[in-house]
Amino acid sequence: MRLVIRDDPVAAAFYTANYVKRRILEFAPTAEKPFVLGLPTGSSPINIYKYLVEFNKAGELSFEHVVTFNMDEYVGIPRDHPESYHTFMYNHLFKHIDIKPENINILNGNAEELDKECLAYEDKIKSFGGIEMFLGGIGPDGHIAFNEPGSSMKSRTRVKTLAYETVLANARFFGGDVNKVPKLALTVGVGTVMSAREVVIIITGAHKAIALYKCIEEGINHMWTVSSIQMHPSAMIVCDEDSTLELHVKTVRYFKSIEQVQEELIGRENIGLKGSISSLSKMNFTNKYV
Numbered sequence: 260m261r262l263v264i265r266d267d268p269v270a271a272a273f274y275t276a277n278y279v280k281r282r283i284l285e286f287a288p289t290a291e292k293p294f295v296l297g298l299p300t301g302s303s304p305i306n307i308y309k310y311l312v313e314f315n316k317a318g319e320l321s322f323e324h325v326v327t328f329n330m331d332e333y334v335g336i337p338r339d340h341p342e343s344y345h346t347f348m349y350n351h352l353f354k355h356i357d358i359k360p361e362n363i364n365i366l367n368g369n370a371e372e373l374d375k376e377c378l379a380y381e382d383k384i385k386s387f388g389g390i391e392m393f394l395g396g397i398g399p400d401g402h403i404a405f406n407e408p409g410s411s412m413k414s415r416t417r418v419k420t421l422a423y424e425t426v427l428a429n430a431r432f433f434g435g436d437v438n439k440v441p442k443l444a445l446t447v448g449v450g451t452v453m454s455a456r457e458v459v460i461i462i463t464g465a466h467k468a469i470a471l472y473k474c475i476e477e478g479i480n481h482m483w484t485v486s487s488i489q490m491h492p493s494a495m496i497v498c499d500e501d502s503t504l505e506l507h508v509k510t511v512r513y514f515k516s517i518e519q520v521q522e523e524l525i526g527r528e529n530i531g532l533k534g535s536i537s538s539l540s541k542m543n544f545t546n547k548y549v
């Protein structure tokens with residue numbers, strides 16, 4: 260597993276977006292062989308999506324042959340509810356890029372038979388030959404998608420009851436009223452995420468420092484479902500300095516030194532450190548992240 264540490268959440272998002280772009284370009288997707296990308300919601304990926312939109316608009320990255328599968332969706336709120344994950348994805352990504360509507364997959368939280376909906380989702384993922392890259396975020400309790408503490412590490416797409424902490428955390432999106440937050444969701448399982456050929460997780464902010472520590476310095480534990488990443492053969496966590504607050508200094512130095520060695524060996528461009536100058540200038544960055 261790689262741990263990439265950047266100064267702040269924006270720099271972490273910039274790195275991640277460039278990494279996703281590079282992987283799609285290298286894959287050279289076609290209609291017959293699309294790039295299958297798993298996607299998250301939440302505040303963490305918003306800047307990643309902003310950069311992906313920029314790359315698309317600048318003609319540097321096309322989504323024409325990208326098929327997406329979103330991680331999760333609330334049960335029982337209308338699809339066009341301002342806080343549904345459908346709405347989130349359209350507003351932050353899909354409506355700005357050249358993705359084909361038929362290539363977008365999001366669980367239907369209003370399906371008549373929720374269990375069937377979940378099974379069909381897994382089948383559809385399989386029909387595309389699995390997910391090439393699953394991009395994810397985590398909750399402060401280390402949950403991935405809506406796989407709350409105690410979820411099976413082998414879980415697949417299913418209906419989940421949300422933990423009270425998650426309901427509380429998400430109340431900010433529902434006018435601060437916990438009663439308005441849905442208590443059920445459909446979510447891909449930990450096993451679904453970990454079956455992807457590559458997993459990339461973004462973790463930022465001091466409020467996620469314990470989760471990051473539990474994830475990489477302690478053992479695999481179903482109470483911190485993101486820790487399952489330790490068993491993945493091709494995984495990367497991109498984080499910011501604040502989220503490393505609970506890590507040993509030794510751990511932070513270790514992962515930074517790995518990146519330094521890699522940089523010396525194969526060059527900055529090849530490890531995704533160099534991004535497009537147009538994105539930098541537009542978003543008002545200094546060149547310290549280039």
Ligand SMILES: N[C@@H]1[C@@H](O)[C@H](O)[C@@H](COP(=O)(O)O)O[C@@H]1O
Pocket residue numbers: 299300301302303304330331395396397398399402403404405425
């Ligand atoms: N189901 C989503 C997760 O997929 C997301 O990772 C988490 C954290 O969101 P944020 O990035 O806003 O902290 O929120 C929800 O629980």
